[in-house]
Amino acid sequence: MDAQPSPQRRLSLVxxxxxxxxxxxxxxxxxxxxxxxxxxxxxxxxxxxxxxxxAGSALLLAKVANAEQQAAIGQQSGGRVFLFxxxxxxxxxxxxxxxxxxxxxxxxxxxxxxxxxVFSDKFGNLWDLIELNK
Numbered sequence: 001m002d003a004q005p006s007p008q009r010r011l012s013l014v015x016x017x018x019x020x021x022x023x024x025x026x027x028x029x030x031x032x033x034x035x036x037x038x039x040x041x042x043x044x045x046x047x048x049x050x051x052x053x054x055a056g057s058a059l060l061l062a063k064v065a066n067a068e069q070q071a072a073i074g075q076q077s078g079g080r081v082f083l084f085x086x087x088x089x090x091x092x093x094x095x096x097x098x099x100x101x102x103x104x105x106x107x108x109x110x111x112x113x114x115x116x117x118v119f120s121d122k123f124g125n126l127w128d129l130i131e132l133n134k
Contacts (some may be wrong), residue, residue: 006126013050013060014031017073018123024061027122031100032085034059053085074124081118081126090115090131108109
């Protein structure tokens with residue numbers, strides 16, 4: 001087999017279970033300041049909804065379709081931090097999110113790698129808000 005360059009790959013979307021599309025859009029866009037990238041109706045009950053904080057990463061907001069999925073809302077990572085939101089201005093984002101009602105699980109802390117605080121989104125998913133050291 002001829003040697004070929006390795007394909008370039010990147011993780012483009014992470015699916016997050018939500019109970020309602022519009023409720024999730026409002027939270028991620030209005031509270032966290034994400035951009036609504038796409039909101040396409042696929043059927044009477046299903047939409048393709050993508051929100052992004054920027055920099056090429058995005059969440060696919062997936063409305064639950066059954067009881068098993070409903071039970072997994074906010075528990076997709078088994079109670080661990082699920083998503084990591086990296087910022088270049090931790091204190092600005094922390095203050096902005098607190099003023100918008102985001103519930104932080106702890107006070108900000110300084111680690112060897114940077115400044116971080118865990119918060120939960122409206123649906124129970126745990127996030128790290130993190131600014132890495134330069």
